[in-house]
Amino acid sequence: MCITYNSDDYYFFEREDGEIARLTNRATYYSGEGRQVLQEVKEGLQEKREQYGKVKSLLQKSWKAVEGMDDDNMSRKKLINVVRDYHNDVCTDGGKCMVYEYNEKSDKIKSCYKLFVGYASYTTEITDRQSFQDENYPGDAFEIGIGWECYLERVMRGLSVEIGVSYIPKYKSKHDFTYTQTVKAELIGDVSSTLEKSILNLSLGMVERLGRSKKVQPLVRGGIFVTTDMGTKEKNKVRPPYSTDVKDRNYYLGTYVAHPGAYIGIGAQMPLGKQFVRIHGDLHKAFTNGDMVKWGVTAEFGF
Numbered sequence: 001m002c003i004t005y006n007s008d009d010y011y012f013f014e015r016e017d018g019e020i021a022r023l024t025n026r027a028t029y030y031s032g033e034g035r036q037v038l039q040e041v042k043e044g045l046q047e048k049r050e051q052y053g054k055v056k057s058l059l060q061k062s063w064k065a066v067e068g069m070d071d072d073n074m075s076r077k078k079l080i081n082v083v084r085d086y087h088n089d090v091c092t093d094g095g096k097c098m099v100y101e102y103n104e105k106s107d108k109i110k111s112c113y114k115l116f117v118g119y120a121s122y123t124t125e126i127t128d129r130q131s132f133q134d135e136n137y138p139g140d141a142f143e144i145g146i147g148w149e150c151y152l153e154r155v156m157r158g159l160s161v162e163i164g165v166s167y168i169p170k171y172k173s174k175h176d177f178t179y180t181q182t183v184k185a186e187l188i189g190d191v192s193s194t195l196e197k198s199i200l201n202l203s204l205g206m207v208e209r210l211g212r213s214k215k216v217q218p219l220v221r222g223g224i225f226v227t228t229d230m231g232t233k234e235k236n237k238v239r240p241p242y243s244t245d246v247k248d249r250n251y252y253l254g255t256y257v258a259h260p261g262a263y264i265g266i267g268a269q270m271p272l273g274k275q276f277v278r279i280h281g282d283l284h285k286a287f288t289n290g291d292m293v294k295w296g297v298t299a300e301f302g303f
Contacts, residue, residue: 116146122138147164149163220265222264
């Protein structure tokens with residue numbers, strides 16, 4: 001084990017019987033001048049000789065490990081190799097002693113990719129540029145998507161940041177109503193209106209897994225999103241009052257109309273080998289471009 005304090009490195013060696021020896025690699029600066037510096041150097045050399053003697057005595061069962069203890073080389077890599085040599089020579093059955101090594105890969109930021117499918121219910125959907133601005137076009141749709149999640153365990157246990165892209169190939173809502181106002185001096189009357197579009201959604205948020213269970217972990221999530229309506233079409237069948245004539249009024253309302261919003265949700269995560277599955281329910285609310293409110297249930301697979 002190695003501990004660094006005030007620029008000094010402290011190495012601890014523990015033998016299989018529990019005996020411990022320490023080796024100190026001190027920073028090469030001195031606080032005094034003249035004779036005081038010489039005294040500090042002398043004390044440092046004396047400490048080094050004593051500590052090296054104790055460590056070599058601790059490793060005496062392995063001649064290769066003892067020879068590897070070089071006074072001029074106290075790098076972590078060198079000392080790890082010494083301990084490994086001792087382990088290979090003495091702990092041949094693998095049952096009496098262990099070697100702990102620093103793994104650079106374990107210190108890297110961990111992340112995963114995700115695939116997900118969901119079911120969304122739009123309780124409120126008012127699209128920009130629609131002919132009847134006061135009308136709501138609720139509907140249901142399935143969505144698919146991909147995502148990436150980065151774990152922030154050093155900041156908070158169970159915390160991660162997520163990025164997702166989801167797509168609804170076809171959103172369709174049909175709504176029948178009576179419109180009592182006039183449009184261009186024409187009284188509209190009964191309307192059967194259908195709204196069709198595809199929807200692309202980009203999201204950025206945080207996920208926090210609660211508890212330490214290895215089976216099921218509850219989670220909470222929240223963040224922001226930008227929804228883009230693509231290829232929106234409005235098809236209306238209009239019948240004026242006191243008339244049996246039905247008129248078709250079809251409109252193409254725009255290629256891309258984006259609006260931002262925020263989302264919150266709760267759910268649970270379960271391990272699946274080295275991967276995981278996750279189910280969560282969410283609420284999405286747009287800030288602008290109409291009062292879009294979406295409730296959804298999503299299943300994720302992380303790998």
